[in-house]
Amino acid sequence: MNTCELIIKKRNGGVLTESEIGYLIGGYVSGEIPDYQISALLMAIYFRGMNDAETLYLTREMIKSGDTLDLSAISGVKVDKHSTGGVGDKTSLVLCPLLAASGVKLAKMSGRGLGHTGGTIDKLESFPGFSTGIDGERFIQQVDKIGFAIAGQTKRLVPADKMLYALRDVTGTVDIIPLIVSSIMSKKLASGADIIALDVKCGSGAFMKSFEDAKTLAEKMVAVGKGAGKKTFAVISDMDEPLGCAVGNALEVKEAIDTLRGEGPAELHELCMELAGEVLLSAGICQTEREAEESLLKSLSDGSALRKLAEMVKAQGGDERAVFDTSLLPKAPVTHELISTQTGFVESINAEGVGRVCIHLGGGRMTKDSKIDLSVGVVLHKKVGDCVSAGESIATIHAADAASAAEAERLLTECYRLGDKRSEKSGIVRAVIK
Numbered sequence: 295m296n297t298c299e300l301i302i303k304k305r306n307g308g309v310l311t312e313s314e315i316g317y318l319i320g321g322y323v324s325g326e327i328p329d330y331q332i333s334a335l336l337m338a339i340y341f342r343g344m345n346d347a348e349t350l351y352l353t354r355e356m357i358k359s360g361d362t363l364d365l366s367a368i369s370g371v372k373v374d375k376h377s378t379g380g381v382g383d384k385t386s387l388v389l390c391p392l393l394a395a396s397g398v399k400l401a402k403m404s405g406r407g408l409g410h411t412g413g414t415i416d417k418l419e420s421f422p423g424f425s426t427g428i429d430g431e432r433f434i435q436q437v438d439k440i441g442f443a444i445a446g447q448t449k450r451l452v453p454a455d456k457m458l459y460a461l462r463d464v465t466g467t468v469d470i471i472p473l474i475v476s477s478i479m480s481k482k483l484a485s486g487a488d489i490i491a492l493d494v495k496c497g498s499g500a501f502m503k504s505f506e507d508a509k510t511l512a513e514k515m516v517a518v519g520k521g522a523g524k525k526t527f528a529v530i531s532d533m534d535e536p537l538g539c540a541v542g543n544a545l546e547v548k549e550a551i552d553t554l555r556g557e558g559p560a561e562l563h564e565l566c567m568e569l570a571g572e573v574l575l576s577a578g579i580c581q582t583e584r585e586a587e588e589s590l591l592k593s594l595s596d597g598s599a600l601r602k603l604a605e606m607v608k609a610q611g612g613d614e615r616a617v618f619d620t621s622l623l624p625k626a627p628v629t630h631e632l633i634s635t636q637t638g639f640v641e642s643i644n645a646e647g648v649g650r651v652c653i654h655l656g657g658g659r660m661t662k663d664s665k666i667d668l669s670v671g672v673v674l675h676k677k678v679g680d681c682v683s684a685g686e687s688i689a690t691i692h693a694a695d696a697a698s699a700a701e702a703e704r705l706l707t708e709c710y711r712l713g714d715k716r717s718e719k720s721g722i723v724r725a726v727i728k
Contacts, residue, residue: 297321297331304338312351319355323454329461336458336467344472349514350521352472356480359454363430363486365401368438371577372399374487375569376478378511381499381649382536386414386444387550388558388566389491391602393573394441395593401437403447403485415446420544420623420668424612440605452480469501471511479518489576490519490526491569496724497534499645505530505724512727525576528727531565532720535643535678538562542657542671542692544624551620554600561722568723624669626692630699634682638712643678647709651702655693667694672706679719682712 295317304310310318318335321327344352365372373393377383390400404414404426415426426446428436436443455477462468482490492515495501496508512528519526531537538559540549552558553566571586580586593599600617608614616622652658656667673690676682689706693699 297327301331301334301338304335304342307342309345310348310351312347312354315348315351316355316358319352319359319454323359323457332458333461333465336462336465336473339473340467340470343470346514346517346521349472349475350518353476353480353483353518353522356452356454356458356476357484360452360484361448361450362484363401363451365399365434365437365486367434368399368401370397370399371489371579372401372437372487373489373491373573373577374402374482374485375400375491375493376482377493378478378495378501378508380495380497380533380537381645381652382538382541382546383493383495383533384414384417384538384540384546384550385493385562385566385569387417387547387603388553388562388599389569390442390444391554391606392566392570392590392593392599394602394606395598396570396574396589397579398441398573398577399437400442401433401485401487402442402444403451403481404444414444416666416668417543417547418444418607418610418612420547421607421612421614421616422622424607425610428610436606436609440609441602442606443610444606445610447481452484455480471507471514474501474511475514475518479515479522483519483522483524488525489573490524491573492516492526492528493565493569494528494530495533496530497532497645499536499649500533509725509727512725516727527572527576529565529569529572530724530727532561532722532724533645536645536648536674537565537722539674539677540671541648541652541674542655543666543668545671545673545692547623548620551600551603551617554594554603555597556594565722568726572726572728626667626669626671626694628691628693628696628699630691630693630696630703631687632689632691632703632706634676634684634686634688634712636682636712637684638682638714639716640676640678640680640682641711641713641715641717643674643711644709648672648674648706651691651705651709654705655691655698655702670694670698672702676710679717681716 502508604614604617655670
């Protein structure tokens, strides 16, 4: 095969065959095809797109580029979950122990955050001593015994994705749906689960700003999962404002713990219940939505879900006491209240702007090597639709020093828009794609 001819074929709107895609990905990973030719191919795909078959072929070839996890030693139904990310997204910290308490096994590989706040791995390191660097055998044993483990992604899992993403990042070809689908689904399929649960965000604080784009992404990921023989579903959830009230690593861990105690924000509870309920139905553990809801509520009310989180933290070297006493989590030395200067109703909150506030405070990364402060962030006291009185606190800023808190106050003020009328607020779940 000739690489240049295949680039021209895609540039002209042609459809690449399975063998052609295999040649291109295999040649790039082996070093036989240079970066500049794959960069040209990515740009051709950006403008010409890929059909569903091409996307599936690309996903398969990316999986072949490295190792896959063998979860056969784990008893029961194995589940993996992915979120497309957003501001204040601590869903995994609630969902994983909630499902583990219901008899589902979750072998979850997660990454570190780059952007608004830390990733799940960063958040979990708020527990003193917690380690995400657990080897394959220990990972499998922990999932089988406790019900879940959350570890850093291994270097040999889908290396083609790391190589392609590095090119996409510097060639302006990140935001094209077929490449997003293959990137996400190659890692999920290589992780060996029976069921793949996808949380696709849409709104101002999400990668997909519109519901239509989020729906297209969700449908294509579900189609690839189905094409690979896996039970796959996607929940499209709202990210026009931050999820819950806490934004920042340790602050989000505390909010996740509050939710496992039945005391967290309503929208976080709703989203986790939707995702968990769909998993229980897909796994055949529950036969109806009512049965699934009752089972999950029992795991929250009797404390078994919270205890599962503590078991996981202890197994991975963390101080499980912080699960039951959140005062042991990292604390910022400075707290500062954002006081409203007017009376009205919260019309909107710029979720992406709140994320930038967290970055300013040191709670997010601008580069992969950035060191983050686990203690800083913001806790919102007023969300969309809430009434605010002049002189009332809108949010609490948690900062490393007074200077960064003062600048965060200015930035956070710009994120809020108040009006005279109460905004109608829809539920967090926008749609479910099966």
